[in-house]
Amino acid sequence: MSDEHQYTDAESAYFKWLWQWRRRTAIAQGLYEPATVLKGGRVLNVFSGELIEADVAVDAGVIAGVGQFPDARDVIDVRGMIVTPSxxxxxxxxxxxxxxxxxxxxxxxxxxxxxxxxxxxxxxxxxxxxxxxxxxxxxxxxxxxxxxxxxxxxxxxxxxxxxxxxxxxxxxxxxxxxxxxxxxxxxxxxxxxxxxxxxxxxxxxxxxxxxxxxxxxxxxxxxxxxxxxxxxxxxxxxxxxxxxxxxxxxxxxxxxxxxxxxxxxxxxxxxxxxxxxxxxxxxxxxxxxxxxxxxxxxxxxxxxxxxxxxxxxxxxxxxxxxxxxxxxxGIGAVAPGYRANLVALTNLESVSVEHTFHNGRLVASGGELLASLPPTTIPDFLRHSVNVA
Ligand SMILES: [Zn+2]
Structure with missing residues (x-):
């Protein structure tokens, strides 16, 4: 028998959350580099109704902060664009x-x-x-x-x-x-x-x-x-x-x-x-x-x-x-602690979507889906369910 402590699923989930939570807290204060920054755009604040020039720092799928973030592992240039919730x-x-x-x-x-x-x-x-x-x-x-x-x-x-x-x-x-x-x-x-x-x-x-x-x-x-x-x-x-x-x-x-x-x-x-x-x-x-x-x-x-x-x-x-x-x-706003489900618009009035992000991942760009889709089959019992007399 091993002496090694086996973590329960709940413990593992907690440690993962704690690690991400600590990272975000540090990233928001500029102490750590985030995974991704949407840089140079204007952010639509759903709470105040303002458009504010700011970068959006994203880590582990969640917005760590909205403000000035000079560096990140992955910098996405959104200059001239408006960042809104998806x-x-x-x-x-x-x-x-x-x-x-x-x-x-x-x-x-x-x-x-x-x-x-x-x-x-x-x-x-x-x-x-x-x-x-x-x-x-x-x-x-x-x-x-x-x-x-x-x-x-x-x-x-x-x-x-x-x-x-x-x-x-x-x-x-x-x-x-x-x-x-x-x-x-x-x-x-x-x-x-x-x-x-x-x-x-x-x-x-x-x-x-x-x-x-x-x-x-x-x-x-x-x-x-x-x-x-x-x-x-x-x-x-x-x-x-x-x-x-x-x-x-x-x-x-x-x-x-x-x-x-x-x-x-x-x-x-x-x-x-x-x-x-x-x-x-x-x-x-x-x-x-x-x-x-x-x-x-x-x-x-x-x-x-x-x-x-x-x-x-x-x-x-x-x-x-x-x-x-x-x-x-946790969705519907571009604010710290919200999931990074975002769009970047090239034009506000015409709602021209350039990028779509889901959980911080760039999933569509320029009208094309970038994310791979999971394979799925339609079960047999749903087929032949339309009967035309
Ligand atoms: Zn209906």
């Missing part, structure tokens, strides 16, 4: 992109997307929890964060004959995953308004987590009832007045700009000095053609800015706002 799409159905996750990463990471919050209710409708688990497996190791909301309404209607259902125990199982952030869009708003106990059970099991709403056209007392039933957000407003009512009722407003539904320009006048912290953008459904031809969140930002939204505010609404809403600690 963009977040707070509500997207991966399936409607028509891309398996690695190919989706190839399409969106060069456009500056750093995180997607996916509601996998379409694959759940066809293949249940095993389908969702396969999708999740295919997102491991990608150069962006994919997080989930647990599908709350599969099938969407009792009149459907789906391939699978997603029962309360499936929702509970998924809510326990560390990468599930919330209960997914509660489309059955008539069930909520009828105070259906089956809906109540879904609300109950998601206590303590945010819940995504879906309430097209709801206003007045019905909206009060829906919001009060436990909802925290909505991306289904078609009219300005409707979105204003929802914002007043406490829902975070996701202004949708997808391939089929485009509500951004109708809702944009809702954004003002008081309301903007409670508003963000989402695509909901955006297909591979639009993603590759026009872009992703960067394209939504361009549309909003062209229509008069201040670009700094627009970027805060696509980074810090969704990170805070979905309680994603």
């Amino acid at each position: 963009f977040i799409d707070p509500h997207l159905h991966l399936e409607s992109t028509l891309l398996w996750p690695p190919e989706l990463a190839r399409a969106v990471v060069p456009h500056g997307t750093g995180a997607i919050i996916a509601d996998p209710h379409e694959i759940a409708n066809v293949a249940g929890l095993p389908g969702v688990e396969s999708l999740r497996a295919a997102t491991q190791g990608l150069p962006l964060d994919i997080r989930y909301t647990a599908p709350s309404c599969v099938p969407a209607s009792p009149l459907e004959s789906p391939g699978a259902s997603f029962e309360l125990h499936d929702i509970e199982a998924m809510l326990a995953w560390p990468d599930t952030l919330a209960l997914g869009e509660l489309m059955n708003f008539p069930g909520v308004l009828a105070a259906d106990p089956e809906i109540g059970a879904r609300i109950w099991v998601s206590n303590g987590q945010p819940r995504d709403g879906h309430a097209p056209g709801l206003r007045g007392p019905k909206l009060q009832a829906y919001a009060g039933a436990g909802m925290h957000s909505d991306h289904e407003s078609f009219e300005l007045g409707e979105a204003r009512d929802k914002l007043r009722a406490g829902l975070v407003i996701m202004m949708r700009q997808g391939s089929s539904e485009k509500n951004l320009l109708d809702l944009l006048p809702l954004v003002d000095d008081e309301t903007w912290p409670r508003i963000t953008f989402c695509s909901d459904d955006r297909d591979c053609h639009d993603l590759t031809e026009y872009g992703h969140v960067d394209d939504i930002l361009r549309t909003a800015i062209r229509s008069g939204l201040d670009p700094v505010r627009a970027i805060r609404m696509a980074t810090w706002n969704p990170a805070r809403h979905w309680r994603m600690d």
Whole structure:
């Protein structure tokens, strides 16, 4: 028997963290050289709304400091560029992109997307929890964060004959995953308004987590009832007045700009000095053609800015706002201690993404993905799932 002390996984994780934490503390004070510096650009500060000339020091995937950092092992010249957090799409159905996750990463990471919050209710409708688990497996190791909301309404209607259902125990199982952030869009708003106990059970099991709403056209007392039933957000407003009512009722407003539904320009006048912290953008459904031809969140930002939204505010609404809403600690800002999920823009107004960084690694540049994608296969049970009569 060896006398050598075997560290537990928890001890090993602690020592690794401690080493990185000590390095960052020293790097921030100029005592150590960081692994990487983004040098010579202007940094968009999501907390103050300023553009500040500063270098960004990154070590072990985390921002060690924003300031003057003369040297690093790897110096990336961002002179003339603006460094912002990478963009977040707070509500997207991966399936409607028509891309398996690695190919989706190839399409969106060069456009500056750093995180997607996916509601996998379409694959759940066809293949249940095993389908969702396969999708999740295919997102491991990608150069962006994919997080989930647990599908709350599969099938969407009792009149459907789906391939699978997603029962309360499936929702509970998924809510326990560390990468599930919330209960997914509660489309059955008539069930909520009828105070259906089956809906109540879904609300109950998601206590303590945010819940995504879906309430097209709801206003007045019905909206009060829906919001009060436990909802925290909505991306289904078609009219300005409707979105204003929802914002007043406490829902975070996701202004949708997808391939089929485009509500951004109708809702944009809702954004003002008081309301903007409670508003963000989402695509909901955006297909591979639009993603590759026009872009992703960067394209939504361009549309909003062209229509008069201040670009700094627009970027805060696509980074810090969704990170805070979905309680994603450690992303959405260029500040010490945050993960180095960043973009470098050559032009703020046109949201021209030159570089995308994920966990401090340069993963896309000049419109091309640089990161290698993990090999992945689509499991057999998901094939032959489309039957055309
Ligand atoms: Zn949706």
